[in-house]
Amino acid sequence: MTDATTPRPHPASPAAPVRRSLLIEDARTKRRNAAERRFRAYGVVAIGLAIAALVFLLFTIFRDGSSAFFQTYARIPVAIEAQVVDPAGNRDPAEMQKVLTMGYGKLLDNALAAYVEENGIQIEGLSERDLSTFFSAQGRADLRNAVLADPALVGTVIEAPVMTSSRVDGMFKGRVSRDSAARDAKTSVAQYELAMAMEKQGDLQTRFNWDFVTSTDSSDNRPEAAGLGVAILGSLYMMLIVLVLSLPIGVAASIYLEEFAPKNRLTDAIEVNISNLAAVPSIVFGILGLAVFVNFVGLPRSAPIVGGLVLTLLTLPTIIISTRAALKAVPPSIRDAALGVGASRMQTMFHHVLPLAMPGILTGTILGLAHALGETAPLLLIGMVAFVTTYPSAPPEGFLDPASALPVQVYNWTQRADPAFFERASGAIIVLLAFLLAMNLLAIYLRRKFERRW
Amino acid sequence: MDDVRLAERAVDTDARDIKFQCRDVQVWYGEKHAIKDVSVDLLDKTVTAFIGPSGCGKSTFLRCLNRMNDTIGIARVEGQMLLDGENIYDRRVDPVQLRARVGMVFQKPNPFPKSIYDNVAYGPRIHGLARNRAELDEIVEKALRGAALWNEVKDRLHETGTGLSGGQQQRLCIARAVATAPEVLLMDEPCSALDPIATAQVEELIDELRATFSVVIVTHSMQQAARVSQKTAFFHLGNLVEYGDTDDIFTRPRDPRTESYISGRIG
Ligand SMILES: Nc1ncnc2c1ncn2[C@@H]1O[C@H](COP(=O)(O)OP(=O)(O)OP(=O)(O)O)[C@@H](O)[C@H]1O
Ligand SMILES: [Mg+2]
Numbered sequence: 001m002t003d004a005t006t007p008r009p010h011p012a013s014p015a016a017p018v019r020r021s022l023l024i025e026d027a028r029t030k031r032r033n034a035a036e037r038r039f040r041a042y043g044v045v046a047i048g049l050a051i052a053a054l055v056f057l058l059f060t061i062f063r064d065g066s067s068a069f070f071q072t073y074a075r076i077p078v079a080i081e082a083q084v085v086d087p088a089g090n091r092d093p094a095e096m097q098k099v100l101t102m103g104y105g106k107l108l109d110n111a112l113a114a115y116v117e118e119n120g121i122q123i124e125g126l127s128e129r130d131l132s133t134f135f136s137a138q139g140r141a142d143l144r145n146a147v148l149a150d151p152a153l154v155g156t157v158i159e160a161p162v163m164t165s166s167r168v169d170g171m172f173k174g175r176v177s178r179d180s181a182a183r184d185a186k187t188s189v190a191q192y193e194l195a196m197a198m199e200k201q202g203d204l205q206t207r208f209n210w211d212f213v214t215s216t217d218s219s220d221n222r223p224e225a226a227g228l229g230v231a232i233l234g235s236l237y238m239m240l241i242v243l244v245l246s247l248p249i250g251v252a253a254s255i256y257l258e259e260f261a262p263k264n265r266l267t268d269a270i271e272v273n274i275s276n277l278a279a280v281p282s283i284v285f286g287i288l289g290l291a292v293f294v295n296f297v298g299l300p301r302s303a304p305i306v307g308g309l310v311l312t313l314l315t316l317p318t319i320i321i322s323t324r325a326a327l328k329a330v331p332p333s334i335r336d337a338a339l340g341v342g343a344s345r346m347q348t349m350f351h352h353v354l355p356l357a358m359p360g361i362l363t364g365t366i367l368g369l370a371h372a373l374g375e376t377a378p379l380l381l382i383g384m385v386a387f388v389t390t391y392p393s394a395p396p397e398g399f400l401d402p403a404s405a406l407p408v409q410v411y412n413w414t415q416r417a418d419p420a421f422f423e424r425a426s427g428a429i430i431v432l433l434a435f436l437l438a439m440n441l442l443a444i445y446l447r448r449k450f451e452r453r454w
Numbered sequence: 455m456d457d458v459r460l461a462e463r464a465v466d467t468d469a470r471d472i473k474f475q476c477r478d479v480q481v482w483y484g485e486k487h488a489i490k491d492v493s494v495d496l497l498d499k500t501v502t503a504f505i506g507p508s509g510c511g512k513s514t515f516l517r518c519l520n521r522m523n524d525t526i527g528i529a530r531v532e533g534q535m536l537l538d539g540e541n542i543y544d545r546r547v548d549p550v551q552l553r554a555r556v557g558m559v560f561q562k563p564n565p566f567p568k569s570i571y572d573n574v575a576y577g578p579r580i581h582g583l584a585r586n587r588a589e590l591d592e593i594v595e596k597a598l599r600g601a602a603l604w605n606e607v608k609d610r611l612h613e614t615g616t617g618l619s620g621g622q623q624q625r626l627c628i629a630r631a632v633a634t635a636p637e638v639l640l641m642d643e644p645c646s647a648l649d650p651i652a653t654a655q656v657e658e659l660i661d662e663l664r665a666t667f668s669v670v671i672v673t674h675s676m677q678q679a680a681r682v683s684q685k686t687a688f689f690h691l692g693n694l695v696e697y698g699d700t701d702d703i704f705t706r707p708r709d710p711r712t713e714s715y716i717s718g719r720i721g
Contacts, residue, residue, distance in 0.1 A: 262527075263527055331564075333560065333562055333564035334564060334566065334567075335525070336522070336525075336558075336560055336564060337560070337564040337565070337566060337627070337630075338566070338576075339522065339525065339553065340520070340522065340553060340557065340558035340559075340560065340631065341553070341554075341557065341576060341577035341580075341630060341631065341633075341634055342550055342551070342552075342553040342554035342557075342577060342580065342581060342634060343550070343576075343580055344550045347580055351576075351580075352566060356567065
């Protein structure tokens with residue numbers, strides 16, 4: 001054989017190839033490498049843009065929202081005047097109930113006036129109104145509650161922290177400046193100076209505000225008292241319902257479809273429709289929930305049970321898709337092995353396949369839950385926007401009580417006029433992000449924990 | 455192949471019982487006719503080798519013997535396969551019960567991602583073969599000894615089975631199959647992922663297993679077929695071309711196709 005020894009030219013090329021040095025890139029290699037470098041640059045730019053957007057988003061949210069976790073309180077002596085809070089003079093709580101919050105406002109006004117006088121604070125144009133709008137309406141309510149709870153306080157002078165109004169609070173958070181106070185109908189330069197003077201004396205303090213996380217929503221005239229308690233509880237209840245319903249239903253459906261269902265037109269159609277459901281706009285699920293659960297079944301509006309059911313419908317496709325992917329990813333050799341020693345299909349499934357698919361299933365479920373936690377549109381439709389100032393009771397009755405939800409609360413607060421609500425909306429986003437982050441970390445942890453090699 | 459082994463195998467095989475009696479077996483994968491009119495008698499306490507070019511249907515036929523093909527939706531089996539005189543494709547037969555009697559070892563070692571002990575104990579557990587822990591321990595030890603693995607793993611029974619070497623894993627799979635006390639053991643190219651030393655161990659093992667079971671082994675290695683089997687079946691394009699004593703097949707093939715295959719001309 002002669003052609004085994006001589007170098008054979010490529011059949012298509014006219015001449016024998018010239019041998020080139022490996023140390024020099026030829027034109028083709030150069031072009032190829034340039035394309036590769038270009039492609040890598042695109043990737044880096046894309047990632048860079050994504051990170052920049054994320055950083056910007058987080059930065060603005062934290063800038064606007066972190067102040068929601070702090071609140072300014074005044075600590076001045078307040079005389080609980082008997083003739084104001086207990087006109088009947090018999091310390092009977094039933095009688096004292098008749099004095100409304102407004103009455104306690106007078107106590108605070110008097111206390112502040114006395115404080116100004118005592119400390120020799122001289123401010124030009126300090127009016128009665130500046131004094132009466134200094135404290136939050138919540139401050140009066142708190143005072144009233146304290147006195148009603150302990151009638152012995154009547155006639156004494158107490159020095160409890162009193163919540164200031166949102167404008168005064170804003171002066172210490174950069175929301176209200178001397179200039180803006182001059183233009184603002186709800187405050188004045190005199191009030192601004194009073195607040196500054198009190199702060200210098202150390203009688204105004206801005207401290208961490210747990211109430212933001214725990215207390216209920218509040219009306220437009222006391223934004224400084226609004227909290228996330230009801231929304232967090234509502235979201236929590238809904239997540240419970242979603243988890244309890246969608247995990248077993250989703251996993252059972254996936255196992256059936258993946259392992260037992262005959263492959264025919266019907267199951268093909270079901271499969272396609274599950275994928276389609278995952279892409280249906282969430283507001284459609286809201287309309288469905290309104291029609292079915294509220295109007296047809298007659299469940300109460302704004303109840304976590306309705307929200308939970310709607311969100312269950314919303315998460316089911318996600319869970320089914322990820323569970324089926326996880327089941328598919330289990331190597332067929334494991335099924336063969338189990339069937340080969342005489343395990344039934346159920347035993348194969350529950351002893352071998354499911355445990356191996358567990359990390360994938362859990363990850364999918366938690367990500368589905370996280371998705372549901374941030375879902376807003378369907379909840380708006382079933383009336384979870386309602387203004388709720390009482391906590392839902394403990395489950396299971398609580399599932400029927402009106403409640404709010406975190407993302408809806410964010411939406412709600414951004415719709416309100418007072419800038420304090422806007423600050424709170426950003427604060428609520430921080431809480432929501434914290435929950436989402438926790439859930440994602442949990443997903444990662446579970447995946448690591450259950451991960452097994454084969 | 456050494457002469458001693460050949461001579462040893464020259465025992466009279468015809469006197470043995472028939473374990474599997476297959477008559478006119480047809481297998482379709484959808485439209486594809488994968489097994490055509492195969493009739494064969496597989497003997498008890500005998501190693502039968504299936505040989506033939508790739509795609510000729512060896513695995514298909516083997517998987518029919520314990521109805522593993524049921525898991526393939528498009529597979530359709532016709533004809534009779536009698537295990538001890540009972541048709542395994544009878545409507546009343548539960549394939550799960552059948553597979554407890556006809557065990558299987560696969561081409562790729564596939565231990566469960568569990569401990570060595572649990573791998574072997576799984577079959578006995580689900581079939582209720584042991585009444586208590588001590589009995590189970592005994593079954594596991596016996597199976598591992600039977601698979602020539604006991605000495606290597608006796609101190610690490612609770613380590614994971616996937617951490618063993620390939621050859622050890624395959625022997626673990628054999629132990630797992632043996633532990634359910636099957637009557638027939640099907641092996642689909644059990645040594646294709648193993649090195650020569652592990653292969654030799656498994657082959658030795660197969661030879662020992664023959665004392666208790668009927669063994670059916672698919673192999674691509676003529677030498678292996680010659681070394682371990684007493685009966686050989688040659689498949690070609692879905693047909694059973696020739697079936698007979700291993701010695702005869704390898705020394706005096708009757709069909710020209712068999713001859714070309716074993717001399718390496720078709721494959
Ligand atoms: N699951 C399946 N679906 C469709 N066709 C299949 C399937 N399994 C096998 N076949 C076809 O059936 C024929 C026989 O396949 P089989 O796996 O039995 O061959 P084999 O003899 O074991 O080959 P090899 O030696 O390569 O393992 C082949 O033509 C193959 O394409
Ligand atoms: Mg095969």
